Structure formats: structure tokens, C-alpha cells
Amino acid sequence: MKGGISAKAGGAGGAKRGGLEALRQNVLAFPILAWFGLFVGIPMVYVVVVSFLTRDDLGNIVWQFTLDNYRRIADPVYLRIFANSFLLAFLTGVVTLLVGYPVAYTTARLEPKRRNLAIGLIILPFWISSLLRTYGWVILLGNWGIINNVLTALGLIDQPLQLMYKFGTTLVGTAYMLIPFMIIAIYNSVDKLDKSLLEASYDLGAGRWQTFFKIVLPLTIPGIAGGFTLVFIPALGLYFISDLLGGGQTVFLGNLIHTLVNRGRNRPLAAAFSVGMIVMVILVVAICSRVTRSKREGFLL
């Protein structure tokens, strides 16, 4: 039977053919949904439920329904924290995209042996503890760090550059930590491009940039969307980078939730913030998919 095409046909004509046909088609999905639904559903339900509860002085959860936690979130201070985190995550996505796209594109067009080496070299640093690599940035960017020392030795500056403890520093650290996801996502998208399309475009007289913007970019939008999602979501939750590189000067969602769960002993409020974070992500991903909706599928909802 025709496996792939009947997916589309089944979609359109599914209503006509009835639930049984759809069921037969979807039967393989159920184990997946069951497995992940169970393992991830439970934490999700736990978070949502706890966000409506309260706690006693010792920090133990008290089974008493309340909207207090959500009321507390709707407060200018906390809303600013949401905005900060959104900004950081969004900018991280943008930065990793701008920096990572050319890397992915170039790598995909290398010869196969060089290509594998390049991919390996891109992923390799991420096997080293992220904490240590963030300390590595501290060593590089500090007032008495390597960059300042080199620039001073070369006589290019008199005073050390104040590179640390700024929003930009946290952005650099976060983007650095998440860029392989963007690169690999785009790489997978670019790599499967039909090269004959590009050849045809050049043969028809289009320049390199034209070909890029009219053909390559549109075709790799799924890769961009996938990469952006895989970067945006973790960027919302990371906190030790802003502690180390940002000097703890700004509060992000990750810091807040972490503090509330641990020393704050306030799991319900932390859960409410987590729900807020989840809602924000769902909105962003949904908008992302609407904006980039195309007739072709890829990773998009």
C-alpha cells in the first residue's frame, strides 16, 4: 500500500473513510504518545497542580486550592523578570541564528570528509562541562583576564575594558552554550537541499546572494525554526550563566525558580512561575509555526 502519500490523502479523505482508517494509520503513534505522555505528563501535571496549592512555614506543600501564587506573579517586579528572560532567550536565538547560519551553510558545502571533521569539532567542546567553559569565559573577559591582558600588552588600551557583569556578557555566554543546537538544526536542513536546484539557479543567471535569499533561505526555514526553538527554550531556564557572567546583577526566571524551590522553600510559587514560563514558550512556538507555515513540512507545528 502506498505508505507516504496516503498520509495526505488520508488527511483529506479521512473524514470520509472514517475513524477506523485513521486509527489504523495512527496505531504506531500510540506507544510513543503513551511512553512520553506518561513520563512527561506526570511532571507537567505535578507542576500545574502544585501551582494552585500553598505551603506551610516549613515549606511543605499544603493541599489547599488557591490562586494566590498567580496573583503574586501579576506584579510589576515579577513581570519584568519574565520580560528580561524573554528578551535574553529571544536575543540568544537571534544571535545564534546570525552567527550559526553561515557556519552551518559552509559546513554543509564542504567535502564529505572535511564535513564530518567540522561537525565533530563543533560538537566536541560541548562534551566538556558547561560550568568549566563558563569559567573559561570568566577567565577571558575579566578585568584581569586574558583578553584585557593581551590588549594591554599590545598597547591597544590603557584601562581594562569592563566586559563582565553586563546583560551582554550573559547573552554571549548563553549563546555560546546553545549555538551547536542551532548549527546542527540548520545543517540538517541545508544538507538535504537538492543541489541541482542551486545549479539550476546559477545556470539561469542568478547571483550568489539572489540564489541564497530566494531559494536557500526559504527552503531552510524549517531548520531555522527548529534551531530557534531548541535554543529559545533552554535559554529561558538557564541560570548559572547569569550568575557567573552577569554577576548576579539581573534576575532571570531560572534564578527565581531555582531560588524559590531551594532556599525559598516555596514550591507552589515556583510552580506558578514555571507554568508562566511554559505558557510563554507555547505562545512563542505557536507564533513561530504560524509565521513560517509553508506547504512543506519540517519541524513545525
Add this chain to the structure above:
Amino acid sequence: MKKSNYITMGILLIAVLVFIVMTSTRDKGEEINLMTWGGDFIPRVIIDEFTKETGIKVNYKEVTSNEDMQSLLEANPDQYDLAVVTDYMVDILRQNGMLEKLDKSKVPNVKNVNPVYQGNYYDPNNEYSIPYAVSTSFLLVNPEAVAALGAHPITSYKDLWQPELKNKIVLIDWSVEIIGLVLKSLGYEYNETDPVKVAQAKEKLFELKPNIVRFETNTPEDSLVNGEAVVGFMYSNQAVKGQAANPKLQPVFPEEGFPIYIDSWVMSKQAPHKDAAYKFLNFILQPETAARIAEMTKFTSPNKAAEPYLSDEFRNNPMLNLPDEVAENTSFYIGVEKVLEEYEHIYSEFKLR
């Protein structure tokens, strides 16, 4: 993919599985499961000596916070014997009924514990905990650098607000500590609930913001060592490391008062190896052992009998060996739960300025 690749992957997988089976530890012989921070907080050397002497294996699970230990203990109380937790957590665990009432007859060396560190709020009758390490927090100052900035010498919290110290202060990143510091500078007590006093503290706190270059809980002494800060509020073991790296750094014990923390041993009510655990506690409380532990971990030892065994250098350094009179004037952060939410909110607002 080539067949050879499948075979390689298959061999790799089998090798890993075999390796796992071979190296997985079985419960043979006596052992105890203890849980606390890493970084050699309980020196491995000492643990190895215990194992050599008694044949009891020690499983040391490392965690990153008191709350981790609470979660793990509450989920699996029958899998852990001992844990070292900070005083407030002893209080919580005790009230939650997680702790075993210690049978002192099995730990005769408990008589070595300094009475100054006993009978406190979290364990008034000393039934549930045995102190392990004592630390405080205070100011670490670089007097030369402070003078070079044109500021008055720092002798108390009040001095931190000098405008000459702009961007030169490093603080531990915890709302209760920082607001506590401000409260003390105003002459109030820790964890104040009076709204008028809290509002005052909030205003004073906001004024401090420009002076702070960094918030850092783990290694604040680094900022003093590399010069980006000239004064810092940090824990005693961190201050010790700072001074070791730069002998010019001096501790300042503020006259308004400063906090104390006691990390203590507790035993799970459903501990699986109670007798072995008691043996371990008794071993740790031996005077010489306790002295060596203190020297290695750089915390004050709550073991009075250990004092003669301390090196002169250790004994005479108030950061390392807190004198009893000084200890009696320190305060715990009691009543945190009443103020936590409000303090956290103030602190968030403070950071966003």
C-alpha cells in the same frame, strides 16, 4: 550504513553493558550511606581511615543543596543513613519527623562537643543532631585598597554605604543575608517582620546598589583577590581562602553582630545501617580526627577536645577557630519562613534597579 558499522556499534553496546554489570556495586558487607556537599567536605582521607579501621564501606553521595537532601531523604528515607545539613534544615527535618533520636550511648565521643554549639533553636535538647562544622559570615576587607579609594576604614556594616566604594563591593547572593546585613546596619535584628522597619531597610538597601559590583555565593573571595572588589561579605571558609591568596586581605567582624551557621550530622529515622552509622559518628568525634578535619575543611570545629591538636596557625586565626565568647554573640537566621516571600520580592526589586 555499512555492516561493519552495525557490528562495531553492537560490540560497543555490549561492552558498555558488560562493563556496567561488572562495576555495579552489590550490597556485600557492611556499609553506610551518607549524603552532603561535595568538594571534600568530609575529607576522603578520613573516610578511608574509617573504612580501614572498621571494614565498613562508606557511600558518599554528593549533592548541591540542603533542599536536595531534604527531597531525597523524604522520598527514600530507608536508603540514607547520615546527612550533614545546615541548622535550619535540621529544624525542618526534625519537625517533619524524618530524624532519628540519637542514642548517645552509642556515640560516647559526643562528650567532646563544645556546649556553646549545642542546645540551639533547631535542636533544643540535642537529641537529633551532632554538630560537624561551624561557619560564620563577615566582611573581608582590603584595607590598602579601601584607603586608596579615599574611603574611611571599614569597621562595620554602615561603612559599606560610602560613595567612594562605588562598584567595589561583592556580596553573597541571598536575600535573607543581604537584608539581614542592612537590618543590622540600622540596629535591628535579623528577619525583622515589623513593616516600618522592613520599609526602612528596603530604602537603605536600594541605596547600596551602586556600590555592588557582583553577587556571588560560591567564590566571592575571587573578586577581592583579583582586585575588582575591595570589600566583601562572605562565609568564613571563603574569607580564609581569600586571605591565603592575598595576605593583605583582613577580616572585619562588624560590631553590630554577624550570623553563624552550624552544619550538623543527622540520622534518618529509617536508616538501614544504624549501628555502623553510630560507629562512624563516634570515629569523626575523636579529638585528633576532628582537628584534622577542621584543618582540611577550613571550618571551625565544634569539637572542644580537638583544640589541643590544632596547629597554632589554625588555633590563633579567628576566622578558622571562632573563639567561644565571639560565638556566643552571633545570631542564627531564625524565623526565615515568616519573611521569606517579602524579602525575596524586595531583593528582586532591588536587583532590577
Add this chain to the structure above:
Amino acid sequence: MKARVNRWQIIYLSVFFVVLYLPVLSVILYSFNANASTAKWTGWTLDWYRQLFNDRVIGQAFVISIEVAVLTAIVSAVLGTAAAVISLSLTERMKKAVQWVMLLPLLVPEVALGVSLLMFFNALRLPFGHLTLVLSHSLFCVPYVYVMVRLRLAEIDREIIESARDLGATKWQAIRTIVLPLVMPSIITSALLAIAMSLDDVVISTYMSGPRATTLPVHIFSMMRVGVTPKVNALCTLILLGTFLIIGLNQFVNIKSKPKGVV
């Protein structure tokens, strides 16, 4: 196909690699720092390497982490690829459902995942250790495999599969000989990423490891309270060396073999 990679692109790529490896080089450099903290450089020493070799604990933690990471990568690769391939032949609505379910593990905060799985696995009386670690790690690694494989699967020429089917191949045969080789690069790169993520996980690993096991990242993070020593830098330098050797060997073997193209 001619590789049209010009000089500017190579320069950009090279600059990128330099910046990518700068922090890594700092890590390596400071493994030789005589001072225990990164605040100051006080001279060269091999002491940390000596200490590393005598440290059974960090060695044990490292071994556990590698075992868990490799198993996680394999499990995630299988599950993620299966989900991606299966989602090809689903109805539109089911496809969306699967995609959202695949994204869910990334949405939930790690601490919630850790605590709730702790309670759940407890209720199931599962032994805490390698099993629970691999199960929980693969939860957050599968989405990455799924996304990467899905990216490559999109637009797979259905006609190829059609022809294979018409020539008598079963669905499984078509998948094995056509689809899988095509997505293999995605599977491998995302498996490598899975290893990286598993080796770095702290929060979930704290809850999922038993009383006897501590994983490497937890060991490192739990050191933070008293300061991370360059011993860890030494370990990371050795890990890097090891993987460089493997990559080098791989390249060497490849040069000897006939050029085969895709992976």
C-alpha cells in the same frame, strides 16, 4: 557535486572555531595553574594531574557518567528516530500531537522533572542508578533527536519509497534501506549532542542517581560551594585529548578507505 566554498566562508568558519575554542583553551590552560582558584595565575604545575590520578571518586563518577551518556544516546537515537519515522505516516492531527508531545520534555523545568520522576519511580520501586538515569536523560534528549531527524525527513521523495514498495519491498525494508541511510547523519549528530547533554546534566541526575552513585557533573557542581579545583580542569583536558585522538583515528581510517560520501 562541486563544493562551492569560497575563501570568505573558510575564513568565517576558522574565526568561528577560534572563538568556539577560546574558553576551552582557558580551561586547558588553567589545569596547569598552581593556584587553586581561577582568580589568579600563580605558575605552572602538574599537581592537579597527579591528584586526578589518585582520585578514585572522580574517576568513578566519570565512568558512571560515560556509561549513562552512551546508553542515553543509543536509547534516544532509537526512540527519537522511531518517532520521527512513524510520524511520517500519521494523520495531520496526530502529527501535531506527536510534535507537541516531543517538545514537552523541554518545557518542563528540570527540577519539576526530577522531583516528580523521583516520586514516580519510587512508586514503581525501580532501583535508582543507571536505569533511572538513562530513562530520565533520554527523556530530554529524545526531542533533539526527533527534531534533527524530522528536519531531514521532510520532503523525502515519496516517489522513491513508492517505487521501492512497488518493486515488492515491505514498509520496513523500504525504511531500512532508503530512509535510515538518508537520516543517518542526523541520527549521529544528535546522538553526539545527546552525549553532551547527558554529561552535563546536574538537576535531574541528583534525583535519579542512587545513594551510591554520583555522576560527574553533580560531583563538579557540588564542589562549587567550596570552590572548583583545577583537578576538574585536568579531567576535562584529558577528556578532550581522548576525543581528539578518536577523531584523529577516525580521520586516519577514513583517509585510508575509499571516499564513501555521506558519513
